[in-house]
Amino acid sequence: MTFGDWLRTVWSNLNRMRGRVILTAFGVVIGTTAVMVLVSLGAGLQRSAMGSLGGISNLKRINVTSASSGYEVAMAAPSGKEAAAGSRNRPKLLTEAALTEIRALPGVAAVIPLEQFMGGNLRFRNAFGYAEILGVTPEALAQLDLTVEAGSADLARGQMVIGSQVKDNFWDEQKGRSMNIETLLGEILSIEGMRYLSDQPEPSTRTWRYNVVGVLASSGQSDNQVFISQREVQGMNEWLAGRRIDRTRDGYERVIVQAADTDEVEAIQQSIRDMGFTAYSDLDAVRQLNTFFGVLQAVLGSIGAIALLVAALGIVNTLSMAILERTREIGLMKALGARNHDVMLVFLGEAACIGLLGGVLGVAIGWGISSAANVVIGSLLGQSNGAVSGIFGAGSTDFVYTPFWLPPFAIVFATLIGLLSGVYPALRAATLDPLRALKYE
């Protein structure tokens, strides 16, 4: 039997029992639709969660802090805590020597020391802003994959480059609400510091004024940070501490290590921890989220797969009936010289075809339901305020998201289920005794 004849035979046999084929395929349709919609729902949730973590460039970032610094308490990952505990007695400092050592690790693209000012807030007119204040070297912005959307990235003295969401985080004390700012580009932002020195009874304050010369494109991690030259922030910290700071000896409080590739992050992170520092990257969170959503999708997918298994029983039943009806025909085929495996392939083909038809239709319907769900959820969230849509992450409008591999996978899976359901009936048909089959009434 040639391939073409096989196809024609399978098709005409299905056509002959059209009614039952449609009913049987309907079971597959339901199963496939369930797989499609549920896995898409899981994937949509995952994408939303990932979207809120920011872009891929952030995943190459490793935040390194000296195990002794306060920063580590808030941010350290579990394994970081162990490292911290081990080196508590003699905290290791992020000195220039340490940075050189980190720079030499394989897979490290850049080591960017950050001078962070934690002794004050931003002020714009009457409003307080709560952005991170960071001092960096001139080349750091480029190394961090940060680009300006407006203005320039020139961190000259008295100049400041800010993240895209900094403007949304100003609280107007007098009016008691957040300030509505179109753009801060070209405006003056102040940094107000406050220090308590042990030999002075009253805290003293100081204000630094900066020209906002650039606004960064949205990147996730740096959206709520402002950047000033490293030297100036060091000056602020010296004022805060009331003494001179020599970073090459005292060490930096925080260093960002940029990996050349996300694959390298884990190894680099481990090497840095082995050196006695605390290292944290978003990749840790992404890993945990991925594991969680992988399980979620598998669970949701299994619910659909169970529906498909029920459909498989339907296929077995339909084919078994077809064999009874066609027993004489099978006997005849054999008498005319059909091989066992010709007969088997015809029945397997019919089973797989029922699966395929159901799979294709199920994918189409699943797609339709997903799209409809996106429209409905989208319009519901559109009516309520932005706080709700924030759950789904910035910029993402698809709440139910169908990964590109899912439709082909679902179709292949449904076809495979059909094929497997056909194995037993097909074997039975193929091994019928031709004489008995011909005599069958």
Added chain:
Amino acid sequence: MVAARDLHRTYTMGRAEVHALAGVTLDIAEGAFIAVMGPSGSGKSTLLNLIGGLDRASVGSLRVAGQEITTLDENGLAFYRRRVCGFIFQSFNLVSSMTALQNVEFPLVFARVPRAERTRRARYLLDAVGLGDRVGHRPTELSGGEQQRVAVARALANSPRVLLADEPTGNLDSHTGAEIMALLGRAHQEAHLTLLMVTHDPGVAAHAQQILRMRDGQIQID
């Protein structure tokens, strides 16, 4: 063409054994036309089915067209049926969902004959059996005699060397039966094939060159 040596076919029904064939030895020359006669249950159909490779002998040797067929495996038997044998059944055994043309083409499907060639040959054969104007008819739209003509055309489709007909006129009136016999006689002559036919009708058997009589699973010597 056919050489059987001490051929046995025993059916086991529970504890009882039925000796459908109990030691058949015979030789049939190539191109012979033989009618097999005998009382019901004497093993006529069993003999035909063994020669046609639809059933397996319990004991004995059976050579057809020089090939020992008792030792063939499933695929070997399928090939043998496809290449050597043509079957005509008492109850026609046409596929009801297929047209006359498709029914005649059916054996050629398993022989992997290309479609165009298949259709050409099926049309030619339907013409030859006088159904050139019925190619698109389905079995239910044909009379019994016409259905058996389609079956004859189908049996000839793969140019068999042995044509096996088990009571081909059994379901037909005598007039239609005579028409089928004329057709078989012509096919036997034109295609130079060996024809084995089981029948209960002496008038039908008279068409044959030789009559083989059976009783209790054995060939009866006159």
